[in-house]
Amino acid sequence: MSNTDWEAHYQRNETPWDKGEPSPGLVDWLARHPAVPCGDVLVPGCGLGHDVRAWAAAGFTATGLDIAPSAVKRAKSAGFFERVDFRLGDFLVDEPFAKFDYIFEHTCFCAIQPARRTDYVRAVLRWLRPGGHYLAVNYFIPDSDGPPFGVNREEIWVRFSPHFRLIEEWTPRSYPNRTNLERMFWWQR
Ligand SMILES: C[S@@+](CC[C@H](N)C(=O)[O-])C[C@H]1O[C@@H](n2cnc3c(N)ncnc32)[C@H](O)[C@@H]1O
Known part of the structure; x- marks a missing residue:
């Protein structure tokens, strides 16, 4: 099983990235911005769907997209939630x-x-409406033998700033093993 055989990971229940709860940075962002317009949200690589359900609970219509059939199946079977879809x-x-x-x-x-x-940046541009928002929790680790594959601020800036206006960036509250390793960027297209 390769590390990027996502379907095999879900079938074997070997999903160390899954913390059983949404990203703390997202939870805090939603709580801090109750007045942002509730639109349609896409969560690519949604896994078991915790972030998708957090968006929906805040009033957004949220769609999770994942390449692993078993992740989508399990996300769907978590129960009925209004304004939630998994693809x-x-x-x-x-x-x-x-x-x-x-x-x-x-x-x-x-x-x-x-x-x-x-391809990832092109995909964000393809799936997002003009004027849409790209909210990212990026993982600032040095690893090049991932996944996870690390990235730094310089690369994020080079890749995204030509296409998006940065509204805000900050270090979010994180899961215990990711504290101070995550950085959030709120961009607008
Ligand atoms: C490290 S897991 C994170 C899952 C989820 N975001 C979480 O935090 O629990 C990466 C996820 O991205 C999915 N994935 C990888 N490449 C993808 C692609 N090209 N399109 C959609 N999903 C993809 C995998 O199947 C996996 O569920």
Whole structure:
């Protein structure tokens, strides 16, 4: 089983990235911004869907997309939640079935091969409406033998600033083993 055989990970229940709860940085952002317009949100690489359900609980219509059939199946079987949908698909290559007001990034960018990061940025531009928001929790670790594959602020800036206006960036509250390793960026297209 390779580290990027996501389906095998879910089938074997070997999912150390899954903390059983949404990203603390997202939870805090939603609580701090009750007045942002509730639009449609896409969560690429949604895994078991905790972040998707957090967006929906805050009033957004949230769609999780994942390449692993077992992740999508388990996300769907977590119960009925209003304004939640899960789809099987490849964020990097699929033609969007809809365009979104928000894209939320959390451990998808660091899961893909660094050689595909240009495809990732193109995908964000393809799935996001003009004027839409790209909210990202990026993982600032040095590892190049991932996943997770690390990234630093300089690379994030070089890749995203030509296409997006930075609204805010900050170090979020994190899961205990990621404290001070995550950085959030709130961009607008
Ligand atoms: C490290 S896991 C993180 C899952 C979830 N975001 C979380 O934090 O629990 C990476 C996820 O991205 C998914 N993934 C990887 N490449 C993808 C792609 N090209 N399109 C959609 N999902 C992808 C994997 O199947 C996996 O569920």
